[in-house]
Amino acid sequence: MKIGFIGFGEVGYEMTKGFISQDSRHDIFVYDPLYEKAETKARAEEAQAMLFNTPLHVVQQELDVLFVAVPAPYSFDAWKSAASHLTRTTICVDLTTASSETKKQIASELHSTNSKFVDAAIMGPLKGNQHKVPMMVSGNASKEFMAWGKELEMNLEYVSDVPGDATNIKFIRSIFTKGLSTLLHEVMEIAEKLEMDETILASITSTIDKEPFETVMNRLITGNVLHSERRVKEMENVIAFMLENDVEPHMTRATRDKLLNISNTDLKERFHGKAPTHWKQVMQSINHGE
Template sequence: MNIGFIGFGEVGYEMAKGFRAQNDRNKVYVYDHLHDNPKTIERAETIGAVLFDAPEKVAQQTLSVLFTAVPASFTKEAWSSIESYINKETIYIDLTTASAEVKQQISDSMIEKNQFFVDGAIMGPLKGNQHKVPIMVSGNGAEAFIEWGRKVEMNLEFVNKTPGDATNIKFIRSIFTKGLSTLLHELMETASALDLEDTILQSITHTMDKEPFENILNRLITGNVQHSERRVKEMENVADFMLENNVEPVMTRATRDKLKAITESNIREAFMEKEPNDWKEMIHTMNQK
């Protein structure tokens, strides 16, 4: 297998290392804008990858697949640099965190050339998983890529043929994963300021462990129909309390603002003072409003 990477940072390096470990007959060709950096050179030498000083040199190789794994702000530039060398024998996969709109634009350009394009969203840690990291894929080339990926033991999940939808799923999940991580940071920062870390940890652990996650989701979301207005004031008091203890209430203020928006949507009147049956009913009603 001949595999190419435009971008040889953590994503490119870890995946390339996995491909080489899976079968040393897999040949890997890479480019990175830091191609002359000693660390980049060492990485390439360590796994036996061919390191080029220009992206088009990677694209000119006879490749089964070519991954673009650059910072999101350089996505369009990366694709433009190899546009003249795109061919029908290669499946092209974008692993960047560029927006769905950008992925759609790239896909449209590829479709005009009758080429396969894949929007790939990495959904787990690369270290340890390497090329077997869970990746959600969409686009007109997703199914062909999955078929190829089976040969090298990749962990790919088909979404649909719409480029950008895999990225949309990643972005939506990031609201939870990144939001939760910062919320927990603020929570334990406040608890630590009052030497209450262990007590708070035990209390929240008990709450989260006693029922399935979807039950918690239902209870927390539907509860805002009746109680958002009261909770606005409560979170304002919490923010003041945090400031008194020298903790900046960034996430807490955001919670207050979201609760205020829910209150001002008049969602309570929409349900005639009753709680919705489940979280879906509330969210769908909110979206319609």
């Protein structure tokens, strides 16, 4: 296999090591703006990749697959500079965290050259997983890329033929994963300060572990329909409590504001003062007025 990377940071480095460990006969060609740095050269040597000083040298290698793994703001320009030199057989895979709109623009740009485009969203840690890291894929060449990746034992999940759909899944999931990490940070910051961290951890663990996650989620979301107003006042008291203890309540304020937003809707009236039975009813009511 001939594989190319424009961008040879953690993503390109870890995936390249995985490809080579899977089959040392792969030819891997890479470019990175920091190609002159000793660290970049050492990475390329360790990963058995040929390091070039321009992205065009990578693109001109008659590649089976070209991955772009640059910082999101540079994604569109990276593809635009490569587009006219791509062969029609190369599968073009964007691994960046650029927006879905940018992915659509890239796909449109490549479409003019009859190129095959895949929006690939990395859904797990690269270290340890390397090229087998879970990815969601969308775009016109997604199924072809999945067939190619299967031979290399990649972990790919098809979303749709629409570029940007895979990225949207990653972004929505990030609201939860990054939000949860910062929420837990804030919780344990105040808990440890008051020497209550073990008690709080045990209490939260008991709440989360005693039921399936969707059951917990269902109860929490549907409960807000009836109780958001009361919970706004509770969170205002919590904010005051945290400030008294010199802990900045960033996530707590956000919780208060979201509850206030829910309180200002007519959800309670729509459900006639009764809690809905399923969280999806709440979302359908908010998004579609059902």
